[in-house]
Amino acid sequence: MATVAQAINREQAEDRIKRFDVHQIVQHAGLMVSFILLVLTGLPLKFSNLGISQWWVGIWGGLEVTRATHSFAAWMMAAVCLYHAGYLIYTILVLKRPFPVKIVPGLQDVFQVIEEIAYYLGIRKQKPLVDRFNWKEKFDYWAIFWGMPVMFISGFILMYPVFITSFLPGSVVPTALVAHSDEAMLALVWIVLVHVFFNHFTPSHFPINTSIFTGKVDREKYREEHALEYERMFNAGKPETEVKP
Numbered sequence: 001m002a003t004v005a006q007a008i009n010r011e012q013a014e015d016r017i018k019r020f021d022v023h024q025i026v027q028h029a030g031l032m033v034s035f036i037l038l039v040l041t042g043l044p045l046k047f048s049n050l051g052i053s054q055w056w057v058g059i060w061g062g063l064e065v066t067r068a069t070h071s072f073a074a075w076m077m078a079a080v081c082l083y084h085a086g087y088l089i090y091t092i093l094v095l096k097r098p099f100p101v102k103i104v105p106g107l108q109d110v111f112q113v114i115e116e117i118a119y120y121l122g123i124r125k126q127k128p129l130v131d132r133f134n135w136k137e138k139f140d141y142w143a144i145f146w147g148m149p150v151m152f153i154s155g156f157i158l159m160y161p162v163f164i165t166s167f168l169p170g171s172v173v174p175t176a177l178v179a180h181s182d183e184a185m186l187a188l189v190w191i192v193l194v195h196v197f198f199n200h201f202t203p204s205h206f207p208i209n210t211s212i213f214t215g216k217v218d219r220e221k222y223r224e225e226h227a228l229e230y231e232r233m234f235n236a237g238k239p240e241t242e243v244k245p
Contacts, residue, residue: 015218015219015220016216016217016218016219017216017217017218017219017222017233018215018216019211019215019216019217019222020211020212020215021215022215023083023087024087024212024215025212025213025215026083027080027083027084027087028212029213030076030077030079030080030083031077031080031144033073033076034073034074034076034077034080035073035077035187035191037069037070037072037073037076038070038073038074038077038184039188040056041060041066041067041069041070041073042070042184044056044057044060044066045057045066045067045070046181046184046185071159074152074155074159078152081148088100099132102131102132102133103133103137103138103141103142104138105135105138105139105142109135109138111128112128112130112134112135113135115127115128116128116135129227129228130225130226130227130228130229131226131228131229132226132229134225134226136198140194140195140198140199143190143194144187147183147186147187150179150180150183151180151183151184151187153176154176154177154179154180154183155176155180157172157173157176158173158176158177158180161173199212204221204224204225
């Protein structure tokens with residue numbers, strides 16, 4: 001009986017390919033949790049004049065608790081970003097693994113966008129072949145970091161206004177408030193309408209894409225969505241059931 005169970009487990013393992021390692025899973029989890037906390041505590045602070053915001057602040061335990069939780073989530077996100085930077089440096093320079101560099105956009109992504117649009121318009125018969133990351137994943141990745149400096153700098157100013165205004169003019173505080181508030185709304189809209197939609201609500205993934213939580217993708221789905229990398233992984237008749245990022 002045990003032999004049969006082991007055989008089934010091996011067969012199932014061969015049908016799944018490892019796409020994310022434990023560090024990537026932890027980083028995503030930390031970013032997701034900190035982002036959700038920032039949204040849940042930041043929106044009622046931004047729209048504090050609304051009755052529902054005042055009710056929600058009361059649920060959290062008051063204004064001070066809401067602000068403290070918001071600050072904690074901000075430091076948590078900052079820690080995740082530092083973790084990610086260290087992970088990239090170690091992976092590229094020490095382990096010599098090429099996969100992080102493939103997230104950098106290139107000319108091939110422009111062609112991929114054009115080919116994908118042509119496919120959806122019926123001009124092209126098949127989708128463009130994709131390597132480890134498609135153009136949407138690259139855009140999604142870099143979109144997060146475009147706003148990070150704005151969020152961190154403005155958030156730090158709002159967190160320590162007395163310290164900051166000891167060497168900068170007082171006008172920097174309301175400026176930081178506007179920048180922080182508007183960038184936060186932009187990030188929320190992007191995550192909900194773009195990131196969540198393309199990663200979870202598309203027909204091939206609905207109702208949820210579990211790969212970032214398990215680290216693994218079904219083999220056939222990997223062949224379909226990342227054909228170029230799949231060919232490298234299984235070339236010369238030497239299959240590798242795991243990508244080793």
